[in-house]
Amino acid sequence: MKNKILCLIPARSGSKGIRYKNLAKLKGKPLLYWTIKIAKKIKYFDKIIVSTDSNKFQKYAIKNKVCAPFLRPKMISKDDTPMKDVVKHTLEYFKKNNYIPSAVALLQPTSPMRKKSTLNKACRVFIRKKLDYIVTVEKIRHNYHPEFVFRNKNELIKNKIKNLQKKRIRQKINDLFGVDGGVISITKTKYVSKSLVGARLDYLIINRPESYDIDSVEDLKLCEKTKIKL
Secondary structure, three states: OOOOEEEEEEOOOOOOOOOOHHHOEEOOEEHHHHHHHHHOOOOOEEEEEEEEOOHHHHHHHHHOOOEOOOEOOHHHOOOOOOHHHHHHHHHHHHHHOOOOOOEEEEOOOOOOOOOHHHHHHHHHHHHHOOOOEEEEEEEOOHHHOOOOOOOOHHHHHHHHHHHHHOOOHHHHOOOOEEEOOOOOEEEEHHHOOOOOOOOOEEEEEEOOOOOOOOOOHHHHHHHHHOOOOO
16 A cells, blocks of 8 residues: 555536536646646556546546546535535545555646646655645735735734835745645545544645636636647
C-alpha cells in the first residue's frame, strides 16, 4: 500500500452558476477533459477515478478511458455535501474490491489551468516529507487583506478609510494566504473519515492563472482569454 495515491476527480451534475458546469467548454474541450488529461500524465497516481451522480458524466469519463464504476448517491451529491463524504464513499467502494490506497489526491474539474509541475511537486513533497496532508494555496490580493475589508458602513468609516489614508500601508502588511485546494490536495487515507487534514501538513503556493476556479460564465470567459497552453 506504500505510496499508492488514488486520484479522485469529483464531478457532480448540479451547479448554480453554469448548467452542467463540469462539461462546459474551455478552449474547445469540456472542463472535465482537462483534469482527466493532466491526471493521466502524473506518474505518482496509482489509479484515477471520476466520482459523479450523472450518467452523462460517467459515460464521458469512460469514453476518455478513466474509471467511473458507480454513480454517486444523490444524498452525497448536494451543494453542501462535505468533500470527505465523497472521498469516504469512493474508498468504501474500492475497499470492497480489495483496493486500499495510502492516500487520495483531489483534483477539481473547475481548476483547469493547473500545471503538471505543480501536481508532481505536490506528490513528491507529500511522499518525501511523509505528510498527512498537502494543499495548494494562493496569496491573498492586497485589497482583500483584513486591513481593507469591511462588513458594514460603520466599519468602513471607522477603520478602513483610516487605513487607506495611512502612508505606505500596503508595504507594511504581512502576506496572507487562502486555501485554494481546487488545483490539488492530498490526504492520507486514514484521515479521510475525520476532516481530510492530518497533523503533518504542508502547502504549495500557486499563482494566477493556475489558481483560477471556474464558478461562473465570467470565470470561464476569463480562462478562455488566457494564453496559457493547456
